[in-house]
Amino acid sequence: MRFLTLCLILSSFFFSDTFATNPARLDEKVEMKTVLGVAYNSMLYKTSISFREYAFSGLVLFKKQEMDSSTHIVFMSEFGMTMLDIKYKNDQFEVVSAKEFFSHPKLLQVIFDDFRILLQDLNKIEKVRFSTTCKEKTNKLKFRHFSDTFIYLYQSDFLVKQAKWRKNMLRVVKVQFERNAAGQPQTMNFTHRGVSLVVNMELLNLKE
Amino acid sequence: MKIVFTMFFLAFNWLAFSQPTGFTKVENSAALEKEIEAHSAKLISITSDFIQEKTMAYLDEVIVSKGKFWYKRDNNLRWQYNEPFEYVIGIKNGQFSIKDQGKVRVFDVSSNPAFKELNDLILSIAKGNLIQDNRFAMEAFEDKTTYFLKLTPKDANMKKFIQQTDLYISKQDGVATKVIMRESDTDYTIISFVNRHLNDAISDTVFDIK
Numbered sequence: 001m002r003f004l005t006l007c008l009i010l011s012s013f014f015f016s017d018t019f020a021t022n023p024a025r026l027d028e029k030v031e032m033k034t035v036l037g038v039a040y041n042s043m044l045y046k047t048s049i050s051f052r053e054y055a056f057s058g059l060v061l062f063k064k065q066e067m068d069s070s071t072h073i074v075f076m077s078e079f080g081m082t083m084l085d086i087k088y089k090n091d092q093f094e095v096v097s098a099k100e101f102f103s104h105p106k107l108l109q110v111i112f113d114d115f116r117i118l119l120q121d122l123n124k125i126e127k128v129r130f131s132t133t134c135k136e137k138t139n140k141l142k143f144r145h146f147s148d149t150f151i152y153l154y155q156s157d158f159l160v161k162q163a164k165w166r167k168n169m170l171r172v173v174k175v176q177f178e179r180n181a182a183g184q185p186q187t188m189n190f191t192h193r194g195v196s197l198v199v200n201m202e203l204l205n206l207k208e
Numbered sequence: 209m210k211i212v213f214t215m216f217f218l219a220f221n222w223l224a225f226s227q228p229t230g231f232t233k234v235e236n237s238a239a240l241e242k243e244i245e246a247h248s249a250k251l252i253s254i255t256s257d258f259i260q261e262k263t264m265a266y267l268d269e270v271i272v273s274k275g276k277f278w279y280k281r282d283n284n285l286r287w288q289y290n291e292p293f294e295y296v297i298g299i300k301n302g303q304f305s306i307k308d309q310g311k312v313r314v315f316d317v318s319s320n321p322a323f324k325e326l327n328d329l330i331l332s333i334a335k336g337n338l339i340q341d342n343r344f345a346m347e348a349f350e351d352k353t354t355y356f357l358k359l360t361p362k363d364a365n366m367k368k369f370i371q372q373t374d375l376y377i378s379k380q381d382g383v384a385t386k387v388i389m390r391e392s393d394t395d396y397t398i399i400s401f402v403n404r405h406l407n408d409a410i411s412d413t414v415f416d417i418k
Contacts, residue, residue: 042269046293048309057295057308063267072267078295080262080271080389080397081369100368204292 033158035118038184040064041208045188045201047075052196058083060201062119072096073115086111091124113148114190114199117165117175120150159183170194231349231356240348240355244339247382254279254383256404260289265394277401283331284415298417299331305417312417344373353379381406 036043043062048055061074070089076082085096086108093112095103102108128143138161141152153162163175172193180186184206190199234240255278262271275289285299296307304315332341339346343366344359357375361367374388383406390396 044271044292046309055313057306059271059293061264061269061271063264063269065267074264074267076262076271078273078289078293080260080273082264082391082395 034122035120035152035160035163036062036185037157037159037179038182038206039208040206042206043184043203044205046204047199047201049200050196050198059204071119073119075102084111086115088115088119091121110192110197113165113167113171114173114175117150117163117173118188120145157183228349228356231351231354234348234350234355237346237348241339244355244377244382250407251381251383252281252407253410254404254406255408255410256401259400259402261398261400263396263398278410278414279331280410280412280415284412285331286415286417287330296417297330298415300412300415300417307417314417339375350379354385355379 040062041064045060045062046057047060048057050056058075058077061072061076063072063074064070065072068089070087073084073086073088074082075084081099082097083099084102085098087094087096093116095108098108102111125143125145128141131140131142132138133140138153138155141150141154141158143150147167149164149166151164151166152158152160154160159177159179161177161179163177165173165175170193174191174193176187176189176191177185178187180203184203186203188201190197190201192198255276257276258274260273260275262273263269264271272291273289273293274291275287277288278284278286283299283302285297287297289295294307294309296305298305298307299317302317304317306313306315328341339348339357341359343362345362346360347358349356349358355377357377359373359375361370361373369391370389371392372390374386374390375384376386377383378385383401383404385401385404387399388396389399
C-alpha cells in the first residue's frame, strides 16, 4: 500500500512540474478570460449531431445579453425555426423556450452539461489547480464545481484546445477545439464516453 | 386615463395585426383561389434567389442566409443555401434528399409522414398555393400589386411550431415573393425571393443531389 502511494506521488511529479491551489492564481493566469477565449456579442455555429443511426443538423447561436449579463444558446433549424433557447445566468441554466423534442429533461441535462464546459463563469470557481505538463508545455486548469470535475488544456493565453468534464466514471465529455488565426474557436467537437453521441460545431460568423 | 390609453393601445395593435398597413381585405376568396389556381396551371418552373432573415427581436439578433431555389412541375425542387453555410434539400420522384457537409442522405417521402408533410409544405410555399391547403385557416388581403395571405395552422401540433405564416403573392404571376413564418411576435423568419424567373427551361439533373 505504501509502495502504491509512493508510486502515485512520484508519477504526479513526473507528469507535472508546477502545482498550485491558490485561488489568486486564477485571476493572474486567466484574467477576464472565458473558455471560449474571445470577446463576442454573438457567435453562430453550424452544428451536426449524430446519435446512433440518427443524424441531425442545424445552427447554434451564442448570444450575450448585456442587459442581464446572460448568455443565450439558441438551437435552430437551417430554415430558421427555433428549436431550443436556453440561458446561462448566475452560473445556472434555464430554459427560455423548447419545442417538444427538446423539452425532455434528460436531453436538457446533457445539453446543460455540454454547454457548461464552454460557458462556465470562472469567477464562480473557488479552488483551482494549475499544472504544466512537460510534453509540449501544455498548461492544465482543473477544478471541481457542482460535484463535477472540469479540466482545460491550453498552451498560452488561456486558449483552450481540449476540455474534459467528468461527473463519474461513466459520464465523461471531451471537447476538442480548433482555433483560427484570430484565436476564435473555429471548430468544437464533443464526444461522450459510453454514448455514441457526437456533436460537431463549426464557426460561421462572429459579431464583436 | 391609464385604462383608456391601454385599451386604445391594445385596440390599435389588434387592428394593426389583423389588417396589414396598405392592404384591404379580399372579400371574394373563392375568386382569389381560382385566380391563383389559374396561375398555378400555367406554371412550369421557377428559378429564384432567396434571402432568409431569421429575426429574434427579443435578442436583438438577425441571422441572414442566402441561396437559390429551383422548382419544376410537378414535384421537383432544389432548395440550396450558399451563405453562410452550404446545405441542399432536394425533392425528386418521391425522394427527399439532404446534402450537408458533403454527405447526402436520402429519405423516401411516402414512407415517412413527417417528410411527406415537409415535402408538401415546401412545394406549396414555392408554388404559392398554400391557399388550397386546408390545414390552415386563411385570411386574404390585397394592395395594387400583391395578395397577402395570413395563414394560421388549424392543427394544434403545427401551432406549436408556427403561430402564423404570411404569404405575399405577386398579382402579376401568382407566385410567392415573400414568406414570413412567425413563431411568436418576436421570433420570425422572412424569406424573400429575388431575381425570379418563371417557366425557364431547367434540366432534370439540377434536382439530382450528389
